[in-house]
Amino acid sequence: MSNAIKMDWLSSAEGESLLHHFYARSTNKRRFYGILERPPIPSSIEEVSYKIFMAGKSGVGKTCVVSRLSGIKGSSSSGVYVETNGIKRTTIFWPVKIWDKVVLFKLQFWDASENSIKKYSHILPACKDKVDAICSVFSFDDTATFNDLPQLMNSMAATKEKPASIVVGTRYKVWSTLAVSDVQVKEFEDKWKVKVIRIDTNKAVARPEIFDCSYQLNWICSALWDRDQEFISKQVVQV
Amino acid sequence: MTAHVLCLTSSGGIPVFVRKKGDGDMITFSKMASLNGVHMFLKSQNIELLCTDMPDTNVVWKEFEDSILLIAIASGTTNNVLNRFLEAVFSAMILIVGIDEIKNPRNVERLKRDLRVCNPIIDRLLECLDIGDRICAKTDLVDMTDSIMSPENHLLQSCLEGYMECLDSLYGCLLVHGCLAVATESWWSLDPIERKLLIIAATCDGTCTARDLPVFLPNKSPNVAFRLVSVTLVNHVEVLALCGPTPELAETERLAIQSWRSSIDILRAAEQCYPRNFPASVSLDSEILGFLLANHVIGKFVLSRNSQNSKNRVSGTHRLDILRTFYYQAVETFLLSGPSSNRDTEEIDKSVKPSKSKHGQVFEGAKETYWCSEFHKCHALKEGEYVFCVLYTSIVPTHTMRLLSQKTLKSLLADKQVFW
Ligand SMILES: Nc1nc2c(ncn2[C@@H]2O[C@H](COP(=O)(O)OP(=O)(O)OP(=O)(O)O)[C@@H](O)[C@H]2O)c(=O)[nH]1
Ligand SMILES: [Mg+2]
Numbered sequence: 001m002s003n004a005i006k007m008d009w010l011s012s013a014e015g016e017s018l019l020h021h022f023y024a025r026s027t028n029k030r031r032f033y034g035i036l037e038r039p040p041i042p043s044s045i046e047e048v049s050y051k052i053f054m055a056g057k058s059g060v061g062k063t064c065v066v067s068r069l070s071g072i073k074g075s076s077s078s079g080v081y082v083e084t085n086g087i088k089r090t091t092i093f094w095p096v097k098i099w100d101k102v103v104l105f106k107l108q109f110w111d112a113s114e115n116s117i118k119k120y121s122h123i124l125p126a127c128k129d130k131v132d133a134i135c136s137v138f139s140f141d142d143t144a145t146f147n148d149l150p151q152l153m154n155s156m157a158a159t160k161e162k163p164a165s166i167v168v169g170t171r172y173k174v175w176s177t178l179a180v181s182d183v184q185v186k187e188f189e190d191k192w193k194v195k196v197i198r199i200d201t202n203k204a205v206a207r208p209e210i211f212d213c214s215y216q217l218n219w220i221c222s223a224l225w226d227r228d229q230e231f232i233s234k235q236v237v238q239v
Numbered sequence: 240m241t242a243h244v245l246c247l248t249s250s251g252g253i254p255v256f257v258r259k260k261g262d263g264d265m266i267t268f269s270k271m272a273s274l275n276g277v278h279m280f281l282k283s284q285n286i287e288l289l290c291t292d293m294p295d296t297n298v299v300w301k302e303f304e305d306s307i308l309l310i311a312i313a314s315g316t317t318n319n320v321l322n323r324f325l326e327a328v329f330s331a332m333i334l335i336v337g338i339d340e341i342k343n344p345r346n347v348e349r350l351k352r353d354l355r356v357c358n359p360i361i362d363r364l365l366e367c368l369d370i371g372d373r374i375c376a377k378t379d380l381v382d383m384t385d386s387i388m389s390p391e392n393h394l395l396q397s398c399l400e401g402y403m404e405c406l407d408s409l410y411g412c413l414l415v416h417g418c419l420a421v422a423t424e425s426w427w428s429l430d431p432i433e434r435k436l437l438i439i440a441a442t443c444d445g446t447c448t449a450r451d452l453p454v455f456l457p458n459k460s461p462n463v464a465f466r467l468v469s470v471t472l473v474n475h476v477e478v479l480a481l482c483g484p485t486p487e488l489a490e491t492e493r494l495a496i497q498s499w500r501s502s503i504d505i506l507r508a509a510e511q512c513y514p515r516n517f518p519a520s521v522s523l524d525s526e527i528l529g530f531l532l533a534n535h536v537i538g539k540f541v542l543s544r545n546s547q548n549s550k551n552r553v554s555g556t557h558r559l560d561i562l563r564t565f566y567y568q569a570v571e572t573f574l575l576s577g578p579s580s581n582r583d584t585e586e587i588d589k590s591v592k593p594s595k596s597k598h599g600q601v602f603e604g605a606k607e608t609y610w611c612s613e614f615h616k617c618h619a620l621k622e623g624e625y626v627f628c629v630l631y632t633s634i635v636p637t638h639t640m641r642l643l644s645q646k647t648l649k650s651l652l653a654d655k656q657v658f659w
Contacts, residue, residue, distance in 0.1 A: 031474070032446050032471075032474050033448075033473075033474060034448070034471040034472045034473040034474055034476065034477075035448060035449070035470060035471065035472060035492055035495060035496055036472050036473055036496065036499060036500060036503050036506070037473055037474065037503075067445065072445070080358075082355065082356065082358060082359055082444065083355060083356055084444075085335070085356045085440075085452055085453070086450060086451045086452035086453050086466075086467075087449075087450065087451040087452075087488055088444075088447045088450055089447060089448050089449040089450065089451075089488065090447045090448050091448040108448070115353075116453070119453070120453050120464070122466075122484060122487070123451070126451065126487050126488055126489070129487075129489065130489075
């Protein structure tokens with residue numbers, strides 16, 4: 001992993017000065033943008049767009065992760081689980097400082113449940129078409145979902161786009177014994193050369209919610225950035 | 240007060256799902272078994288059990304396709320509404336899994352599982368029932384499209400038509416905060432419940448940028464799934480379209496940008512029209528607290544609160560709830576009970592039987608009705624396809640309500656740009 005991305009940049013003066021563009025003034029919640037809109041930040045800031053497919057067993061928390069990263073606190077409104085029907089696509093804008101430049105990441109998350117994929121044949125091809133990253137999701141509560149990761153990653157990696165690999169573990173709690181241990185995670189990270197991003201989508205937050213997912217979003221952007229660098233360097237070698 | 244809906248298999252009486260709204264307890268298994276048992280027993284005697292009325296609660300049974308029994312138990316509502324509610328619940332089940340899986344389930348456990356996706360839709364249908372609870376997010380009616388009269392609907396209509404042409408689809412509409420602003424002609428040819436369910440399905444699981452939902456159409460296509468594609472254009476404004484296998488989601492988004500890019504200001508203006516829901520060019524008299532304008536032929540309505548009237552202390556949604564109660568209880572009973580409407584409870588058929596007058600004309604229900612209570616008054620006026628229900632402050636003299644309603648209805652319908 002390169003350390004091109006400054007992980008705590010959002011708390012810097014420059015980061016904070018951009019932050020209000022991502023909030024709705026009236027509600028003080030994260031602003032949501034339709035496809036015709038983008039945050040009103042200076043147009044000099046470059047925008048890069050990525051497609052990320054959320055993969056993982058039913059109920060591991062794919063939908064919750066996306067909605068938490070988009071600024072919705074405490075999972076689905078009432079906390080009751082509803083299987084995702086069809087494809088749900090969510091765009092999240094995220095500013096990142098790379099070396100000395102601010103870049104706006106437009107992250108397009110494609111979310112579908114395994115059951116929908118099984119039932120309707122058009123869903124998986126649509127999700128995998130021109131995909132930039134596969135985000136494999138497991139639950140820290142459920143060892144089986146962790147053990148399934150290699151198979152999941154292999155089955156998804158076989159696309160011609162050579163997508164980046166992102167791994168997210170949900171229901172993570174510090175200071176408690178989890179079904180999937182830190183040692184296992186470390187081993188996995190070393191073997192697969194990926195960072196496991198930990199999240200608890202239900203965690204109560206005291207400070208502005210954006211600070212509690214900036215770490216996760218920065219890691220996602222970092223994985224995408226690294227893949228692009230690798231891609232560019234390969235092209236150079238070929239020439 | 241509470242409303243429940245139960246779903247059981249007809250043959251075995253196996254519970255498929257139970258949903259409820261309100262503060263009452265979840266229905267017990269033994270009660271569920273008795274409600275099913277009494278229906279089954281009468282069926283074996285060749286008697287169809289339709290409903291029973293208790294002092295404060297009504298129970299309605301309805302069997303579908305000889306395979307599913309739905310039971311609604313609710314207080315404060317009419318059997319007529321409960322019957323339509325059950326129709327809508329069954330249609331929601333078809334919408335998600337298709338009629339084949341309901342008629343010939345390979346196994347009930349799997350059907351149960353697949354129908355869990357319906358829960359949020361059924362919960363929204365429960366919200367349409369009027370059970371006298373004051374806290375509800377939105378006042379909605381069970382089989383009519385919630386809509387908005389935005390000031391530049393005529394422009395939105397032509398954008399929508401352009402977009403639908405690109406998609407090569409006939410069925411599409413534009414939603415502002417979940418209220419329909421404009422729709423294609425074919426969209427209105429869909430069954431009212433289909434329209435209602437498509438909008439609920441596209442809006443019931445939170446915001447997202449775009450969606451691709453497989454849906455069966457309960458009436459039009461119960462066996463073959465369509466794709467309901469929705470794209471959020473600007474925050475709170477989304478466009479829905481029914482598509483076949485193509486174009487795929489990414490392509491619909493590209494076409495949406497192409498078709499709507501130049502209309503972003505009109506879309507934002509439409510968004511600003513909510514929650515007023517009618518153009519700022521029309522002003523309401525201060526005696527008016529809110530109104531419900533329905534087109535009972537097409538099946539759509541606009542609900543609005545008079546924001547100028549701040550004197551009234553009754554909280555917003557509760558106030559609009561009164562209009563819904565008035566509509567379900569008075570308007571549907573007295574104004575819409577003519578032969579043209581298919582309201583099928585015998586209760587109504589008996590009380591207001593369409594009778595030929597001596598000139599040979601068919602009685603089509605009353606033209607006006609009103610309620611007076613200590614705190615407010617309601618007045619309803621029927622004019623052609625429209626029913627206009629107005630909530631007044633209690634100080635308005637009863638005989639002037641008619642004049643105010645007529646005047647306001649006229650000015651609402653006069654604006655041709657509204658395109659309603
Ligand atoms: N406490 C806690 N609960 C979580 C977390 N992530 C998910 N959940 C719960 O797990 C349930 C399932 O989450 P979803 O996000 O709907 O699962 P999904 O992966 O999208 O499931 P499918 O759509 O069926 O594929 C929900 O009820 C969440 O409340 C987490 O990080 N912490
Ligand atoms: Mg999901």
